[in-house]
Amino acid sequence: MGRNLQSGARLRPVDLARGHGLSTQAVRNYEEAGVLPAAARTAHGYRTYTSLHAGALRAFLALVPGHGHQTATSIMRAVNRGAVGEAFRLIDESHAQLLDDRRTLRAVESALGDLEPVTAASEPGGGMFIGPLADELGIRPATLRKWERAGLLHPRRDPRTGYRVYDEAAVRDARLAHQLRRGGYLLEQIAPLIARVRAAGGLEPLEAALRDWHGRLSARGRAMLTGAAELEAYLRERG
Template sequence: MGQKFQTRERLRPVDLARAHGLSTQAVRNYEEDGILPAAARTAHGYRTYTPLHAAALRAFLALVPGHGHRTAAAIMRAVNEGAEEEAFRLIDESHAQLLDDRRTLRAVEGALRDLDWRESMEVSGGGATFIGPLARALRIRPATLRAWERAGVVRPRRDGRTGYRVYDNADVRDARLAHQLRRGGYLLEQIAPLIAQVRAAGGLEPLESALGDWHGRLADRGRALLGGAAELNTYLRERGPAGGSARQ
């Protein structure tokens, strides 16, 4: 089936490019990168593609939203080199990462449900705490807390006599939130304005909205992984069980 599919039609680079909203140079680049099978050449050296190349391109473009460009390219190269087990391993890794992200989100939501002043009191003893005890409670390094301070995530005051950083209950709350969001993959520059909103609002409503967006992004990735798998499966069927090449 695969060989018959490859030979029944010839496509020019421009045909492949226009059908997918790409430039002809992008198509050539994908071929050179191994994302597409190698094209046949005419007697004058012009590339000719087939519907098999179109299927490969559709598969790659469908894989990108769920896996990212680099992993999608690696999957296609593995398939085109006949290393399907490596392609499946890469796909499994992306699914495992999505599962891990879902678990992290649930952990963040669970932490937020339990987050209240009592947690801060455990660290600060109902008053204030210093950088060492807080770092130990969060299982991070003091240097991490200092980096968060530079990013505006936490704002401890300084002891007037010793110059030591002093974290009150609100600071401990902010540090706990930052810690959970970092585990969820948020960057410091994303966390800082969110923490500022929490401070200004005096509550966690902005964070709850962010978690809703996070749910949506994970759902989109899950659907994208399914779409990519469907197109890749089509391409694998068209290539045939022997992994036929598009070279003529």
């Protein structure tokens, strides 16, 4: 394992806690969870830590913003039990998830860019019946009904005939779903994206949400770099 875990200056739990803005209980919890190597004990049973434990704590706290608390914990546990390859696999999975999230964002932006204002003839009372909408999209009415069952569409019912009527928002949702399906996305992947459009109140307000989405993905990517640097420093110190 390289150097002795207890080499160098001895640190009390309170020293480690104050140096990282934590409580002493949090430090003990991290040790018990395997985030930190096991501490030595004094003759009276008190924990003592070293600079190695401080490095482990720095690495963990740096990993959390990019990978999340659970994955960061699993990474540190793997490192501390000597399973560095497992730790790298967990890191790779986080990077793959970030890449998938970027692809999803690009797909949403592309789909939104391909949408056009509703120009098809409306039915009396406003909106489109299922047949004309299916024809416009080049799909079967059964497909629209399937999307409705999956929660992608919420057409209203004509009070006289009981037929489905798609207002402007429902037509927009159908077109967005169509674009994403053409991009290879599954219905369960599309549903939360359309929910974002609805929550934003349409396409124009969604632009702010998309900018925020970009910002959060960039922040995650940068946090992963910071976490990688601290983890590398910890690995070097472990030897």
